[in-house]
Amino acid sequence: MQVKLLSYTQNPKAVIYACARQCYSKLSAYNIYVKKEKLSKRFKEFIAHLIERGHLSPLEHVSFTFSIEGISRICTHQLVRHRIASYSQQSQRYVDMENFNYIIPPTIKKNKEAKKVFLEVITIIREKYRELKEILGKEKTLDREKLNQDLRFILPQAVETKIVVTMNCRELLHFFSERLCLRAQWEIRALAYKMFSLCKRILPEVFSFAGPKCKRMGFCPEKAFDCPLFPDKLDKKK
Numbered sequence: 436m437q438v439k440l441l442s443y444t445q446n447p448k449a450v451i452y453a454c455a456r457q458c459y460s461k462l463s464a465y466n467i468y469v470k471k472e473k474l475s476k477r478f479k480e481f482i483a484h485l486i487e488r489g490h491l492s493p494l495e496h497v498s499f500t501f502s503i504e505g506i507s508r509i510c511t512h513q514l515v516r517h518r519i520a521s522y523s524q525q526s527q528r529y530v531d532m533e534n535f536n537y538i539i540p541p542t543i544k545k546n547k548e549a550k551k552v553f554l555e556v557i558t559i560i561r562e563k564y565r566e567l568k569e570i571l572g573k574e575k576t577l578d579r580e581k582l583n584q585d586l587r588f589i590l591p592q593a594v595e596t597k598i599v600v601t602m603n604c605r606e607l608l609h610f611f612s613e614r615l616c617l618r619a620q621w622e623i624r625a626l627a628y629k630m631f632s633l634c635k636r637i638l639p640e641v642f643s644f645a646g647p648k649c650k651r652m653g654f655c656p657e658k659a660f661d662c663p664l665f666p667d668k669l670d671k672k673k
């Protein structure tokens with residue numbers, strides 16, 4: 436999995452600060468922004484205060500855009516459920532999926548027998564994809580897009596895909612609270628962790644508040660006895 440930062444809002448700290456301060460000031464956000472107040476030392480405190488009060492809209496004015504590749508459609512299906520974001524995904528209609536790449540889950544990868552079965556299935560799907568392509572390719576009414584859009588029905592969920600996602604800081608904090616959970620599915624968790632690491636490098640004051648939601652709540656909302664952080668003691672007695 437490769438996750439690269441394509442872009443992010445310029446001067447993110449100054450933008451968040453100006454947007455938040457303007458709410459309580461006679462000055463416009465622009466005037467506060469151009470004054471370039473020195474805020475580096477107190478910025479983390481300032482963010483903590485906003486988060487504590489639930490005054491989160493200033494965080495929405497700064498966003499991050501990621502280019503993601505080497506992940507499965509299973510992972511992107513979970514990712515795109517997060518609605519306060521923008522996505523652009525590689526099409527299986529315009530891009531030929533013959534000889535598609537795929538993602539192998541670690542449990543299957545490390546088990547020789549399981550890996551063999553997995554790879555057999557991939558080989559069969561690739562063969563049948565080509566076979567179907569040849570059969571349907573003879574139909575004059577089907578152009579390449581029409582052909583691809585139906586051929587993709589036999590692709591596995593493990594198929595590799597590429598996607599661009601843009602999220603603002605508020606949504607990123609929410610996304611991390613759900614997907615950095617130690618019990619989250621391994622691939623979306625790995626993706627969330629890579630995105631989190633990039634964000635934290637740019638804006639540590641904001642993303643030091645990121646983490647699985649149990650850390651904020653002080654218990655595992657899934658009431659899981661196997662939660663490494665907050666195991667549910669009642670459940671363990673069952």
Ligand SMILES: Cc1cc2nc3c(=O)[nH]c(=O)nc-3n(C[C@H](O)[C@H](O)[C@H](O)COP(=O)(O)OP(=O)(O)OC[C@H]3O[C@@H](n4cnc5c(N)ncnc54)[C@H](O)[C@@H]3O)c2cc1C
Nearest residue numbers: 513515516517518519520606609610613614616618619657
């Ligand atoms: C542990 C776990 C298990 C899951 N299991 C399943 C499952 O079995 N089946 C399944 O279908 N999905 C499942 N999901 C996906 C889940 O239901 C959400 O679709 C996904 O987490 C997106 O997050 P969200 O809705 O909180 O927030 P986002 O879409 O990221 O939006 C952020 C926030 O904006 C607000 N918001 C956004 N849109 C609306 C709206 N229309 N109305 C009101 N408020 C809104 C909410 O406060 C929301 O929390 C699971 C998620 C997790 C974390």
